[in-house]
Amino acid sequence: MSLITGNSFAQDIVPLPREIIKNGQSFTIDNNTKIIYDKELKNQAVLLADFLSPATGWDFEIAELGNTNTHSIVLKIADRIPMEGYELTVDKNQIIILAKSGAGIFYGIQTLMQLLPVEIYNKQRQRNITWEIEGVSIKDKPGYVWRGMMLDVSRYFFEKDYVMKYIDMMSMYKLNTLHLHLIDDSGWRLEIKKYPRLTSVGAWSGEGVARQGGFYTQEDIRELVAYAALRNIEIIPEIEVPAHTLAAIAAYPYLSCREKPVKVQDQHSISRELYCVGKESTFEFLDDVFEEAFQLFPSKFIHIGGDEARYDRWKECSHCQKRMADLGLKEEAELQVYFNQRIQSMVKKHGKTIVGWDEIIEEGLEDKAVGMVWHNKKKAFTATKLGHDIVMVFSDYLYFDFPESSIPGEVKAATWMPPISLEKVYQFNPLIEGLDEKYRPQVLGAQGALWSDQFIHGTILQEIAPINENRSEVYMDYFTFPRMSALAEVVWTNRSLQSWESFQQRMQTQYNRYDQAGFGYRVPQPKLIKKEKVEGGFIIELENIVHGAEIRFTTDGIKPNIHSEIYTKPIEISRLQDFQAITVVNRHHYSLPLYFPVAYPEFEKFGKLTGEWRVKDVLADQVMELEINATGKIKKNGSYEVTFLHTDGDTQLKIEGITVNKNRKIFADDMHSGIAGEQPESNTYSFEVDNYETGAEFKIKANISGVGGNNSNGVIYIKMKE
Ligand code: ACM
Ligand code: ZN
DSSP states (O other), X not given: OOBOOSOTXXXXXXXXXXXXXXXXXXXXXXXXOEEEEOGGGHHHHHHHHHHHHHHHOOOOEEEESOSOOSSEEEEEEOTTSOTTOXXXXXXSSEEEEEESSHHHHHHHHHHHHHHSOGGGGOSSOOOSOOEEEEEEEEEEOOSOSEEEEEEETTTSOOOHHHHHHHHHHHHHTTOOEEEEEOEETTEEOBOOTTXXXXXXXXXXXXXXXXXXXXXXXXXXXXXXXXXXXXXXXXXXXXXXESSSOHHHHHHOGGGBSSOOOOOOOSSOOOOOOOBOSSOHHHHHHHHHHHHHXXXXXXXXXXXXXXXSOOTHHHHHOHHHHHHHHHHTOOSHHHHHHHHHHHHHHXXXXXXXXXXXXXXXXXXXXXXXXXXXXXXXXXXXXXXXXXXXXXXXXXXXXXXXXXOSOOSTTOOOSOOSSXXXXXXXXXXXXXXXXXXXXXXXXXXEEEEEEEOOGGGTTTOOOOOOSSSOSSHHHHHHHHHHTTHHHHHHHHHHSOGGGOOHHHHHHHHHHHHHHHHHHTOOOOOOOOEEEEEEEETTEEEEEEEOOSTTOEEEEESSSSXXXXXXXXXXXXXXXXXXXXXXXXXXXXXXXXOOOEEOOOXXXXXXXXXXXXXXXXXXXOBBTBOEEEEEEOBTTBOSSEEEEEEEEEEEOSSEEEEEEEEEEETTEEEEEEOOOEEESSSOBSOEEEEEEOOOOTTOOEEEEEEEEEESSOOOEEEEEEEEOO
16 A cells, blocks of 8 residues: 655545555646546446536537547446445546446546546636646545435425535545434424325424424435435435334324324424334334335335333333233333334345444344444444444534534534534544454444434524525534545545544645535634743744635734734734634635633632633723623523632722523623622622523623723633532
């Protein structure tokens, strides 16, 4: 294996190919370049022309392989090449892509796209560009066979067009599995002709203007499956059992134990309603649903969910209890294993293998299954020992609805775990520690997950787009990129070739590719190269990690914007906490700030750091309003304390009281006077929250003034009293 470095074209490929060798030549695509294909590769040839035409503005001639063709791109079958692998050779006469099948050819085409100037991804004609490709020969193949993403289209319904865009995003990075989470408590998204209420009732939630939902018709699904297949992406439907099924139960209450009418959820929580495992009618229903689903999805896998079932209903149900007694089962968990086995035998006649969340991996599940390890890592060991395959979807590495950072202003959907940075995703190894090498063939790969449960009621408060349109889709892009590119390298590139440093370098132009292709992404902050203590302060050196972007910075503690000073050389500052810098891609697209938060371990007893005041916020002997964003710090009903803590400056801060606001309405206050300074007095304020709502915005407003001057800086902490 060899990797030639110092090649500014080839180094920009993500995921990194196994072997790249330069030959010193080059090929320029022009108006006369032909696309030549081996018989069975016509679809790939047409697709390649579709990829190249918009930006170049040329209609390429496409022809079947015949006599010698000069100045052409040749797509050709070569049996010796491994599945999904390809060989790509570029010299002055020809570009040749060889592969065993269309899959490998498609990946060769994707690599070719990344060898071209980034403008090739643009949908508009790009003038004055020479479409030159450096001469290389590349040999490449993937490390894992399952390179996936899960899209939760149930909690928030993403229209077919967005799913197609998502397929484009995935296929650009050589991912090959799209797991569609089609069914959950908040919506049933798949048309089933035999059960029309699944979509006439189960696909819709809320009332009046809050009504929302939608579903894919069978025709939509056929279109998606074909669109994906051409791009070597297999769509795996998830039809959850027995929990996360409220939408189906709302449509057909007889599927549940209690048979009571219920409504499709419009706020996120996990319903306790389950399919009844005691009644045969449940299995008849599922048999019918699978029958129709399998006519739409050719994948050999069917995902049956299996996660987060709480057995309250089964415990109270005479049918379920009778089933347990008949089978001699002691616990409801065993009843779920029975349920899964019934489904296994049901889908087996269609030649399908079940996939499920790690809860399905239990002793007693006899036929081979695929476990998606998301929260119980021990299940990776259990599953492989029992002979099952596994796919890693570790929630603490690969749930992309978690924020990327804890920087104030970061976009958050789910918040129940720490941030998942780009680097953390990059460091993920599907062959987890402690898993014996001999089980490597059972580790099919890894998958990112994009849940949308937090999208249905607006927990996401931060706006990241200038226009508030398609905001859930904008958030989806933001959560996806650049982390999906890191995932791609984890599952594609040989681990011995993976390098965070090299990946960061190659990412510089990937951001440009996202821009050209119209894919949203999270702009990374400038990279800190050096922070050196010198006499009277610090020297800060930064690097721009988005090719062509600018770094802009401030040294007065105020958040930088697109008009702040441009960074050109290392900056000397006196106080670290006064420096902030952002990456500006364009006037609508810039990063969160890079900054240096100061840690105050001595203040931990006051709770969580929630706000601050600076000299600029204070006027001498004149009352000003200071706004403190407490969203995310107030997390439930209870008694809270806010404390104002002086950190530096030689004057005191007087606080004339606080008001507490939910969604911009005052609901509590504490109007006593207090002092924050070297000798604080009455500097803690109390209030009660009894109106907590997920997704609500909480702000605290304080009336403050400087006593005899404004030289006062400090921090504000919030604590919930136990
Ligand atoms: C899951 O996150 N409940 C699989
Ligand atoms: Zn029951």
